[in-house]
Amino acid sequence: MRIEADAWHAAPLAMTNPNDRIDVWRVCLDSGRQFQREWCGIPAPDEAARASRFHFEDDRGRYIIGRAALRIILGLYLDLTPVKIHFRYEKNGKPEIDTPQDSRGLRFNVSHSGGLALIAVSSSGAIGVDIEKIHAKPDCLDIARRWLPGGSYLGGGGGAPRSPGIRTGHTHSILDS
Numbered sequence: 001m002r003i004e005a006d007a008w009h010a011a012p013l014a015m016t017n018p019n020d021r022i023d024v025w026r027v028c029l030d031s032g033r034q035f036q037r038e039w040c041g042i043p044a045p046d047e048a049a050r051a052s053r054f055h056f057e058d059d060r061g062r063y064i065i066g067r068a069a070l071r072i073i074l075g076l077y078l079d080l081t082p083v084k085i086h087f088r089y090e091k092n093g094k095p096e097i098d099t100p101q102d103s104r105g106l107r108f109n110v111s112h113s114g115g116l117a118l119i120a121v122s123s124s125g126a127i128g129v130d131i132e133k134i135h136a137k138p139d140c141l142d143i144a145r146r147w148l149p150g151g152s153y154l155g156g157g158g159g160a161p162r163s164p165g166i167r168t169g170h171t172h173s174i175l176d177s
Contacts, residue, residue, distance in 0.1 A: 019104075
């Protein structure tokens with residue numbers, strides 16, 4: 001199922017426990033820069049320390065905005081201020097809300113790529129969300145035709161590339177609601 005970008009809805013004014021649904025929040029990390037100063041005190045000290053280790057300023061800013069947005073969103077569900085939310089970490093490093101604060105069994109997952117993040121929230125059990133920025137790729141066959149001699153890039157019929165380094169394919173972007 002493919003849903004176009006205009007299918008996103010504005011956030012509701014009152015949050016209810018998502019025990020019968022999965023809420024997916026879209027966070028524009030680059031447009032959040034206007035809040036970066038205001039939100040830089042929201043992430044916990046360990047999150048701020050991690051942000052300081054990013055080499056590029058853009059990545060630092062996106063991480064801070066993403067963590068602040070996560071805490072703000074979870075705070076809406078838990079009726080807590082964002083700085084009061086405490087996480088514990090699974091063995092694989094995935095954060096969970098610390099049990100004393102999570103009487104609703106809230107689960108969340110975060111994925112980010114480039115200037116966009118998705119945050120999925122539910123009380124129905126473990127969930128996952130994934131996003132990947134699609135980069136424009138050059139036409140590999142056009143490059144091969146231009147630079148490799150006399151069709152040597154073609155296999156024995158059907159035009160399949162002989163070299164494992166030259167491949168073509170399709171990228172599909174799917175967003176299920």
